[in-house]
Amino acid sequence: MQLEIMDTTLRDGEQTEGVAFSKQEKLAIAKKLLNLGIHRIEVASAGTTKEEFDAVSSICRWAKKNNYLKNIEVLAFINKKSIDWIYESGCRTANLLCKGSLRHAKEQLGKTKKQHLEDVKKIIKYAGSKDIDVNLYLEDWSNGMKESKDFIYYMLDGLQNSDIKRIMLPDTLGVLSPEQTYSFIKEIKEKFPGKYDFHAHNDYGLATANTIHAVLAGIDGVHATINSLGERTGNASLIEIAVVLKDIYNIDLGFEESKYQEMSDLVAGLSGKKPSYNVPIIGKNVKTQTCGVHADGDQKANLYKTPLTSPGRFSKEKIKYALGKNVGKASIEMNLKDLGIELSSKQIKILRDEVAEIGQKKEQITQPDLLFLIADLFEQPEMVPFKILDCIIKTEINGERSAYVKIDYKGNIMKQKAKGDGGYDAAMNSIKKMLSKKGIEPPKLLDYNVTIPPGGETSALTLASIGWKYNNRKMQSHGIETDQTFAALKATEKILNLILRNGNEYIKK
Template sequence: MSKKHIEIMDTTLRDGEQTSGVSFSASEKLTIAKLLLEELKVDRIEIASARVSEGEFQAVKNITNWASENDYLDHVEVLTFVDNGISIDWMIEAGAKVQNLLTKGSLNHLTYQLKKTPNQHFSDIKENIALAKSKGIETNIYLEDWSNGMRNSKDYVFEFLEFLATQPVKRVMLPDTLGVLTPSESYEFIKEIKDKYPNTHFDFHTHNDYDLGVSNAIEGIKAGADGLHLTINGMGERAGNAPMASTIAVINDYLPDVTINANEKALYTVSKLVENFSGILIPANKPIVGANVFTQTAGIHADGDNKNNLYFSDLMPERFGRKRQYALGKSSGKANIQKNLQELGLQLNDDALKKVTQRIIELGDKKQVVTKEDLPYIISDVLDRTYEEKVTVNNYVLTHSKGLKPSTTVSITIEGETFEENAQGDGQFDAFMNALRSIFKKKKMVLPALIDYAVRIPPGSNSDALCETIITWKSDTKEFKTRGLDSDQTVSAIIATEKMLNIITN
């Protein structure tokens, strides 16, 4: 039995651009159009609504010029209106050859918006189709509000389809305009229509108002739909349209009797580009293209992946041009850390790995995000502790107020004896060091001189990144360095100082 080919029509540049606050420039539209057709390899793209603006006209013209030169012009479509040929003239001037004519798919819309009878509407549509054909324009028909039409005025929908069966229309497009259908209704309505008109090409256009866009699209294919309308990242009005990436993945994995042209490996690249151009961020947990969806957090999952890929599924990241990652945090186990160390080309013995794991858990408990790039810093911090801990910084209060000198109150324990001291300084860390000097003076001990203070963060980090402070100390007998690691720079310096105190008292 031969497989059925399903056409994928991307409408990111038309319906997706109706996302609140989104307006692509002409150059951005051209770039996205090229990627959709050449890299993602969708069958068709809907790029604009006719008559919207001069900017929209120029964007369409840029795309049609490119498409004409590269044999894609028949794959480029424009939404048009029943407007006595004004949209068709606009299309011709813009160089487009395929119109998606917006008509009324429910009696409610026809009666209260157009205030016309079905026969009047059909007559207007017939004139439009004839005019388009005479000017070399191919016509597809949108039945706006079709889903409510099937629910509330089914006789009208079938009367409309009977009329369209007499017209030179290439595709009939069935939109769930308000995103109200359930999967069972999607199947039932499309099957009823496809059974009656088996030779007509029907596209299904789903919206995501109930988060059922993908489910409805899949049921539509099962019922006999010949094409789907999707958008990159699920962009679109209100809750958006059925998202391209999720729908493609489900089709490839769960509909074995169906074929599509879309190239999975290009999905992530195109999604990220559209994210950048639109300014609409992809949620971290969005299937296929979200930042976290191929990241294992729990240590037991990483351990299972090491043992015969126990937590793998058919959704392998490599399919989509991505890689599996292993998050570091309070749920991390040794397996997560080993996976990240392998990527960095690092190896640790069991004792060192145990210490690093514990430190990552401590950082995770403070709600800090730990990245793979942080690992070398954490390793340096942990493996720097090669001394018996005789000094503990128990507590401290750091204050900084405009117009007042910074001050610190610190409590430390030195070989079982606890001291508390308050001091001021030129900065919070300077005040902390002045408090320490007072305590060590009581002990008739001298602190080494601080001769260098360096701070660094991992590349590509944000304002909440881990911060490594490296302090160089000089005493009468030696010069040495200590490191501290924390998301707060002053705290990381205090950690480095605590290490110094333990070194000089050992």
């Protein structure tokens, strides 16, 4: 079976509240999706803004030049204007939105089933006159199968001789169970043989499960989005579907899974909607074990590793062992090994108890934090070769933003002033100038998040969480302060110590 995936991140995904991709962003995402190996992409709804028209035209020009035009699709409506819009944009495939339930036809369109069918046939014929291929959505098909099956049968029977490439069956409101999905698709394909797609929504959290059951029922294509973007609770996750089919059902779609993380990060960055930390496959916690028992099992025989945690798969780092209240001896030892640090059994116990106590207070602990804890607990200042001794930041609304920073690097006191776009940027520029004098290249900042606890107190502690990349390795550091800039500088101090400390020099017991 040749299963097709149609990605609708740029159409249904953009119906996520607060998401609006620019022309350049849509083109960038479209290129990435097609280069990933996705079979078809739905890039817009016809008849919207001039900016949307320009975006679709740009995608189609690129697609035509690179032999991808047949892979580009646009949502159309039952009017000639939307078909003209698609034709003029350069796209040659229309996904025609029709009704899949009697209630929708009567209450929303005010049409009988006969009137609706005739309207649909006219638009299909008109699209054909412009050499536009037509796929047909039966909107609210899932409720139609539940409440007005005769309407769906009437539509499918009446369209059998129409020039349609495929019928698309949407669970528009995400109301189906996996069992219903399987049963309804089997029924449709047996009664009306043809090519069909399934389009899931995640209102009950079943979008991926329903999509998998559609595949098992013999569906020809499924729809999905990157990061589950979409109306209300979103669509099925393209990456989840691809990995589940490959790992559990031995159906390899042939996508380059090493690009999944990059694809997810791109869409997250451009949409402003970041996936939760515990989202399967691409969540930040996918390769993080918190329980000490798991760390112990992996240390002894990789007892808690799965295909999802294989090092390098999906362009992710190797598995991490979290440092919190549930930390065990093995978790501490695995992190120390990663840092290139040796401690005695007694020191490891002391360090584990300290980490557990900090974790009990719900504070986040990262590998860079371990260096500071070791330095404090065991009086080993070599763990912290870099210290920010002073920082004075000057910020004017319509003027200069600058920072004076004083550091201690391995006993050498250094001072530097620099300008920047803001206080933290200016301070970082000062630090970079000082490190460059020592031939040190700082890490690249990937992600910057500031968290302030609810309550509205201006004196509340601020948590700065910063993601970094250094020598192709991604790392995280945290800093806590009442001032968010100084919280970020604490996080910076921690990551620089992790990098500057020579990981091959083990601490003697």
